[in-house]
C-alpha cells in the first residue's frame with residue numbers, strides 16, 4: 249500500500265490517460281486534446297491499431313486489387329475486351345498495400361502530434377481507477393479520467409493453434425509470403441466472407457464453413473442468401489450449418505474433416521486454414537481488478553452508463569472492441585465512441601450513440617451494406633413489419649454491372665391500413681405495399697451488390713433521421729445509377745412505384 253501511495257505521489261499527471269492507440273483510443277485522444285484537455289496516449293505497438301495495421305485498411309487494399317482482377321475477367325467474358333490476368337505480382341501488390349498503411353500511419357501520428365497528444369510507446373497497466381503504470385515510463389495519474397481502448401484479438405479454435413503458415417488468423421493471413429492455392433475458411437462472418445472472396449478472386453480454391461444456417465448470420469436473411477448465391481456462382485464452396493471437426497496440419501498443408509447438416513462428413517486437403525470465428529476483447533495484464541473493474545462473462549468491459557460509456561467506476565470509460573454489444577466491433581463505431589467519451593470528459597453532454605443506426609458493410613464480391621433492423625429482428629422486437637425488395641438488375645445500371653444484388657427496406661406498417669401481402673412484380677421485384685400511408689417508420693435498409701458500401705450513406709440518413717418514406721420518395725435519384733433502385737423502392741413504399749408493381 250505504501251509503495252502504491254509513493255508511486256502515485258511521484259506520478260506524471262495528465263487530464264486524460266488513454267490506453268490503446270487504435271481507432272477508439274486515438275479518436276478519443278484527438279477530440280479530448282481539441283477540447284483543451286491534456287492527454288497522454290499509451291500504445292504498446294503502433295498507433296492506428298488493428299484497423300490500420302491488420303484490419304480494415306490492408307484488407308480493403310487487397311480487396312480493391314481483387315476487384316480489379318474480377319474486372320479483367322468480366323471485361324473479357326462480358327464485354328469482348330481482349331485481356332487476361334497473366335498473374336499477380338504479390339510483392340508489387342503488397343508494396344502498394346503497405347505504402348497505403350504507412351502513409352495513413354504517418355497521418356495518424358501527425359494528427360496526434362499536431363493536437364499536442366503525448367504518445368508513449370509502452371504497455372499500460374491500471375494500478376487504481378485513476379492511476380496507470382506505464383512500462384517503460386513510470387506512473388501516470390489522470391485528473392479527469394482513464395479511457396480503456398485495448399481492442400480485440402482473433403479468437404481461435406481448440407486443437408487448431410495458428411502457426412502463421414498453414415493455420416492462420418486474419419492477423420497473419422495477409423502477411424504470409426503469398427496467397428495459397430487452396431484455403432478452408434472457418435467462419436462466415438465479415439472476415440470469413442471478405443477473405444473467402446479475396447482468395448477466390450486471386451485464383452484460390454476456396455471452401456467456406458459457417459456454423460450458423462447462413463453466411464453473415466447477423467445480417468438480414470435475404471442478404472445472407474444473396475451473398476451465399478453470389479459466392480457459389482464465383483466458385484466458392486459454401487457449407488452452412490457445418491463445423492470443422494478435425495484439422496491435421498502436415499508439411500505442405502492441412503487435412504480437414506467438416507461435418508455438414510446432411511450426408512457424410514467431408515474430408516479435404518488444403519494448403520491453408522483461415523480461422524475467422526470472431527474476436528475476443530484484450531484485457532490480460534490490463535489490471536482491471538486494481539481499478540475495481542470486472543469484465544463480463546465474455547471478457548468485455550461493459551459500461552454502467554452507455555450514454556457516457558462510463559464503467560461502474562467513475563472516471564473510467566471504455567471505447568471500441570472492448571465494449572460488448574450493442575457496440576459493433578467496427579472502426580467507425582469506435583470513432584463515434586471516442587468522440588463521445590472525449591466530449592463527456594471535457595464536461596459536455598454529447599448525444600448517446602444510436603447503435604441501431606450504425607452502418608455495417610462487408611467488402612466482398614458481392615458486397616453488402618446495411619443499417620438498422622433486419623426483417624427477423626424487427627419482428628422479434630414486436631414491430632408490425634412491411635418490406636419491399638427490388639433486385640438491382642431491375643435498373644439499367646444494375647444490368648450494366650450484371651452482378652445481381654438487391655435493395656430491401658424494412659419498415660413499420662403505417663396507420664393507413666393493412667399492406668398487401670408480398671407479391672412478385674414484373675421485374676422480379678417483391679413489394680409488400682400498395683398505397684401511400686400504409687408505411688410508417690423505416691426500420692432497416694439492406695443492400696447487396698456493386699458499390700453498395702458507398703450507397704448506404706443514404707439509408708443511414710433515412711434510418712437515423714426516421715424519415716417518412718413519402719418524403720424520401722420525393723427525392724429524385726439520378727438516372728442511370730444503382731441508387732435509383734433505392735429511389736424506386738421508396739416510390740413504391742409511398743404508393744407511387746414507377747417500375748415496380
Ligand SMILES: Cc1cc2nc3c(=O)[nH]c(=O)nc-3n(C[C@H](O)[C@H](O)[C@H](O)COP(=O)(O)OP(=O)(O)OC[C@H]3O[C@@H](n4cnc5c(N)ncnc54)[C@H](O)[C@@H]3O)c2cc1C
Pocket residue numbers: 267268269270271272273290291292293294295296297298299300302303304305307308370371372373397398399400418439530533534567568569570577578579580581582
Ligand atoms: C481483418 C479485419 C478487417 C476489418 N475490417 C473492418 C472494416 O472494414 N470496417 C470496420 O469498421 N471495421 C473493421 N474491422 C474491425 C476494426 O478493425 C475494429 O473494430 C477496430 O480496430 C477496433 O478499434 P479499437 O481501438 O477498439 O482496438 P484496436 O484497433 O485493436 O486497438 C487497440 C490497441 O491497444 C493496444 N493495447 C492493447 N493493450 C494495451 C496495453 N495494455 N497498453 C498499451 N497498449 C495496449 C494495442 O496494441 C492496439 O494497438 C476489421 C477487423 C479485422 C480484424
Ligand SMILES: NC(=O)c1ccc[n+]([C@@H]2O[C@H](COP(=O)([O-])OP(=O)(O)OC[C@H]3O[C@@H](n4cnc5c(N)ncnc54)[C@H](O)[C@@H]3O)[C@@H](O)[C@H]2O)c1
Pocket residue numbers: 405434435436437438439440442457458459460464465490491492524525526527576577578608609610611
Ligand atoms: N467490413 C467490416 O466492417 C469488417 C470486416 C472484417 C471484420 N470486421 C469486424 O471484425 C470482427 C470479427 O469478425 P469475424 O468475421 O471474425 O467475426 P463474426 O463474429 O462476425 O463472425 C464469426 C462467424 O464465425 C462463425 N463460427 C464461430 N465458430 C465457428 C465454428 N467453430 N465453425 C464454423 N463457424 C463458426 C459464427 O457463427 C460467425 O458467423 C467483427 O466485429 C466484425 O464486424 C468488420
